[in-house]
Amino acid sequence: MHSERPRVRLHDRTFELAVPHGEIIGKIEALAARINADYGDGSRGIPLFVGVLNGAFMFFAELLQRISFPCEVSFVRLSSYHGTTSTGSVTEVFGLRENIEARHVIVVEDIVETGESIRALTDSLAAMNPATLEVATLLFKPASYRNYFPIRYPAMEISDGFIVGFGLDYDGLGRNLCDIYRLAKEV
Numbered sequence: 127m128h129s130e131r132p133r134v135r136l137h138d139r140t141f142e143l144a145v146p147h148g149e150i151i152g153k154i155e156a157l158a159a160r161i162n163a164d165y166g167d168g169s170r171g172i173p174l175f176v177g178v179l180n181g182a183f184m185f186f187a188e189l190l191q192r193i194s195f196p197c198e199v200s201f202v203r204l205s206s207y208h209g210t211t212s213t214g215s216v217t218e219v220f221g222l223r224e225n226i227e228a229r230h231v232i233v234v235e236d237i238v239e240t241g242e243s244i245r246a247l248t249d250s251l252a253a254m255n256p257a258t259l260e261v262a263t264l265l266f267k268p269a270s271y272r273n274y275f276p277i278r279y280p281a282m283e284i285s286d287g288f289i290v291g292f293g294l295d296y297d298g299l300g301r302n303l304c305d306i307y308r309l310a311k312e313v
């Protein structure tokens with residue numbers, strides 16, 4: 127049967143609408159309210175939000191506009207490559223200039239799927255001795271998650287399937303879409 131959902135074509139694939147813009151914003155507002163309730167009393171000093179480029183740029187901007195306590199922002203980039211040893215894939219973290227020791231840090235991701243990226247990032251940041259370290263993510267795929275670090279602040283949980291839009295890409299395309307789309311089944 128033909129689907130009525132709006133579709134976009136990126137490279138060789140078709141994606142269909144999964145989460146419209148208004149619903150995304152509603153989820154971000156609810157998440158910001160939770161974070162404001164947890165951090166807003168000032169007892170944690172000036173928390174630092176660390177956005178993970180590239181994918182988190184749109185979620186980061188929408189979330190931070192709704193944070194009501196004084197805070198600082200910073201960005202990091204993760205770079206994955208396959209090592210020559212049996213340890214396999216290695217992920218390095220670039221770009222953090224702040225000293226995060228004894229600070230309250232919230233990492234902001236677009237999506238947490240297997241948790242490999244967030245494991246590399248939280249391991250690396252935890253070694254710098256922050257007072258607390260939490261993860262906020264626009265999308266969380268619990269069925270794929272294979273990490274130990276708890277994801278305290280997911281805006282949305284989603285089932286498996288490849289997602290684009292609102293910062294997320296398929297081979298470089300789709301980050302500018304204001305809605306979230308899911309890879310359509312081939313017919």
Ligand SMILES: O=P(O)(O)OC[C@H]1O[C@H](OP(=O)(O)OP(=O)(O)O)[C@H](O)[C@@H]1O
Nearest residue numbers: 179180181236237238239240241242243
């Ligand atoms: O939980 P995982 O299975 O590790 O997947 C999630 C990671 O994958 C994406 O990054 P990507 O390397 O595609 O970079 P991008 O942010 O530039 O799109 C996303 O931004 C997360 O960092």
Ligand code: HPA
Nearest residue numbers: 239287288289290294295
């Ligand atoms: O579903 C996804 N879409 C785009 N990038 C991703 N990185 C991990 N999962 C995804």
